[in-house]
Amino acid sequence: MIKKLRRKFILINMTLVSLVLLIVFAAIFFSSYQRLQSESHEALYHALEQRNDLPPPKPEIGRLSHGRKPFPFTPVFSVVLDKNNNIVHTTEQNMSISDVDLAKAVEEAMTSEYPEGILHDLDLRFLRRDILDGTKIAFADRSNEINSMQSLFLISLIVGTGGLIAFFIISLYLSSWALRPVEKAWEQQRQFVADASHELRMPLTVILANIGILLAHRQDTIAQQSKWVENTQVEATRMKKLVDDLLFLAKSGASQVPLKFLELNLSDTVWGCLLPIEAVAFEQGVTINTNIEPDITIKGDGNQLKQLVTILLDNACKYAGEKGIVTVTLVQEQRKVCLKVNNTGTPIPPSDLPQIFERFYRADKSRARELGGYGLGLSIAKSIAENHHAKITAESTINQGTTFTVLFKQLP
Structure with a gap:
């Protein structure tokens, strides 16, 4: 191609x-x-x-310099x-x-x-x-x-x-x-298709195997075979999430995502996303610290902003490591709102840092697969930030850990 x-x-x-x-x-x-x-x-x-009766005229020297018609x-x-x-x-x-x-x-x-x-x-x-x-x-x-x-x-x-x-x-x-960017995007997409095929094939294999077991024991009740039914539901949920993420990115790239910009309290939105994450963080041994200024309001789409905050929090908890710390900061700086999510886990290599927001990119493919990632979360976060005219960046050092920053411009 x-x-x-x-x-x-x-x-x-x-x-x-x-x-x-x-x-x-x-x-x-x-x-x-x-x-x-x-x-x-x-x-x-x-x-x-x-x-x-006259001889032919002869040209005069310098006629052109006097602006006359040339002979x-x-x-x-x-x-x-x-x-x-x-x-x-x-x-x-x-x-x-x-x-x-x-x-x-x-x-x-x-x-x-x-x-x-x-x-x-x-x-x-x-x-x-x-x-x-x-x-x-x-x-x-x-x-x-x-x-x-x-x-x-x-x-x-x-x-x-x-x-x-x-x-x-x-x-x-x-x-x-x-065509270098196109070639790069094509290679990333080809790699993603291979990874996505692998991710989809595994739950499909499990689902088909579970259905085979259920069909082999037709006389049993659902309660007796609940293990296989629940396992099938888990795998189907994973597949649905992957398809939903792909659909969101496709619509976002084609500017077809419907947005409802309303004035909302971003402080409450961040707190609302923190509550369900705290239980997950506790089970993983991760401590969450917060520095959230109250009543910070911006204009935006509530559903997308919740998704953005959830992606950053979920990503931070996954990679904070055992007994890691996640720090969430939300402050207002003049006419800008700054959201920061920091985790103390293993820093991202400098060579991978510029590419982590690219679609289908995963710095550590083996670890991301173990944690259930598809390399789409940060791409979705970047897309949502761009939809809100915000800028999202990432910094990662050994001493400070990894920090994702979203800078919103408050519209008049």
């Missing part, structure tokens, strides 16, 4: 770059052709306006014909032409239905004008125009090819850099 995305990225990038280069070179070609054509027309008009350097010659289309006078400027080519050029120009045009076989431009005693025709050589366009095409081809090669190399690097 990643390789296909990379190829698609490079293909789209190269297509866009090629299109841009094509448009740029086409614009340069068009403007250059228009400029050369304008110079040829300017030279033709000069030749038609020049009197026959045309395109090689031209003019021909004056009488009423019978016989050549009366020829004026050449910066070029010479044989009698045969001159006669052919005059013939083609006179037979043309348009007063101006191009003689492709002679590479000449012409401009015809009727005068008092006949016709005057000016011819301009297109050799410079053709050579300039050919040189421009060759240069554009070389530059365009080199540019595409350079952009292709850059695209290879950019595709690897841009």
